[in-house]
Amino acid sequence: MSESREHAQTLSRKSALVIGVGGLGCPTLLALARSGIGRLVLADDDEVSLSNLHRQLLFGPEDVGKDKATLARQKLGALDTGLTVELAHSRFLPDNALDLANSVDLLVEGADNFATKFLTADAAFLTGRPVVHGAGVRWTTTVFAVGRGGRPCYRCLFEDVPSAEVGLNCDEAGVMGPVLGVAGALMADLALSCLLGSYDRQGSIFAYDGKLDRLRRVAVTGRTDCPLCGPRPSIVDIDEARYLAPNCAITQGAPPPHSRREDPWR
Numbered sequence: 553m554s555e556s557r558e559h560a561q562t563l564s565r566k567s568a569l570v571i572g573v574g575g576l577g578c579p580t581l582l583a584l585a586r587s588g589i590g591r592l593v594l595a596d597d598d599e600v601s602l603s604n605l606h607r608q609l610l611f612g613p614e615d616v617g618k619d620k621a622t623l624a625r626q627k628l629g630a631l632d633t634g635l636t637v638e639l640a641h642s643r644f645l646p647d648n649a650l651d652l653a654n655s656v657d658l659l660v661e662g663a664d665n666f667a668t669k670f671l672t673a674d675a676a677f678l679t680g681r682p683v684v685h686g687a688g689v690r691w692t693t694t695v696f697a698v699g700r701g702g703r704p705c706y707r708c709l710f711e712d713v714p715s716a717e718v719g720l721n722c723d724e725a726g727v728m729g730p731v732l733g734v735a736g737a738l739m740a741d742l743a744l745s746c747l748l749g750s751y752d753r754q755g756s757i758f759a760y761d762g763k764l765d766r767l768r769r770v771a772v773t774g775r776t777d778c779p780l781c782g783p784r785p786s787i788v789d790i791d792e793a794r795y796l797a798p799n800c801a802i803t804q805g806a807p808p809p810h811s812r813r814e815d816p817w818r
């Protein structure tokens with residue numbers, strides 16, 4: 553049997569959970585849907601908005617106000633690739649994170665907030681699933697994959713949820729749509745490599761700068777004191793309180809308790 557035929561057969565039995573059907577999720581989904589993967593599960597409860605259309609390649613002006621995940625399922629299904637697309641009917645949340653992760657072979661995270669990024673990292677590690685993380689702001693984007701071994705992980709790189717005033721998201725800082733297209737293609741490539749068992753780039757973060765047209769690969773080393781993948785882990789379950797921004801942000805003039813920033817899931 554040829555290698556490509558063997559890969560196609562393997563992928564047809566594989567599944568991925570895509571967290572976030574936005575600027576990163578759309579190009580990743582388009583690439584994965586044409587790859588021959590058997591099943592995709594979409595976790596997003598947002599609606600299409602006019603201001604995001606430049607980077608959300610699955611949607612057009614006629615889709616504004618409609619449910620993104622439902623629309624994405626329709627559009628990916630129309631490709632007629634034999635792919636099954638399911639909806640989580642929810643965001644990726646502490647309550648459903650482990651069940652959703654357990655239902656697939658791999659996680660792909662293109663979320664726009666740190667709470668979801670760290671929750672994804674923890675759920676992937678605790679369920680033994682590989683995960684591909686993506687992020688983008690202005691002209692730059694980063695992609696980081698964690699193989700089935702789970703180390704080095706997202707927390708080896710970024711440690712913990714930053715305070716509320718740190719880290720603008722792409723809506724606040726802006727992001728170039730084509731830069732996210734580059735990231736989505738790379739996220740899909742790494743996801744397929746993980747699913748095929750051929751991922752040999754573990755321990756690297758990829759950073760693309762659209763102004764300089766430069767793609768860099770930087771080695772990542774696992775932290776010996778990592779609370780998730782280190783030898784003495786303190787994170788052994790999903791605790792919702794872990795994904796709230798540190799309280800120090802509140803004392804420094806950030807929004808008061810119970811404000812929108814206090815609830816990372818809305």
Ligand SMILES: [Zn+2]
Binds near residue numbers: 704706708775780782
């Ligand atoms: Zn780690």
